[in-house]
Amino acid sequence: MAQVIGDRIRALREERGLTRSRLAVRSGLTRSQISRVEKDQRPGVQAVAVGRLAAALHTTSDYLLGLTADPTPPPPADWRTDPAHVVRLRRLVERIVRLPRDQQDRVMDAVLTLLEVSDAANGQGIDVESGPGAQAGLIK
Secondary structure (H helix, E strand, O other): OHHHHHHHHHHHHHHOOOOHHHHHHHHOOOHHHHHHHHOOOOOOOOHHHHHHHHHHOOOOHHHHOOOOOOOOOOOOOOHHHOHHHHHHHHHHHHHHHOOOHHHHHHHHHHHHHHHHHHHHHOOOOOOOOOOHHHHOOOOO
């Protein structure tokens, strides 16, 4: 099974145009750890490492472990049912609320601008020239 992991990690890394160094940065592992896993020199790969590599390679742990032939990850969970996501959103709002009012306004304008740009980039036809970001002077 270890060779399956190494082969699949190497194949996905190369398919995605990543170097071992870049994959190390994305996964939080070291370049040498990735090299050892790919070369089957580390047969007892920890579950945490497999999970990090799967996330960094946009696949599943099951695929890397050879339990499925499909490398496609499941669709993202609905944020309303993902407790970790809800906690992050609450923390973000709590931080914004603690800011002075003028900074709150700037943060909200910046977030709205990012959303406008994202919508425009995704072809949703949002007019970024007249939205809150432009009004706040963030888009010129």
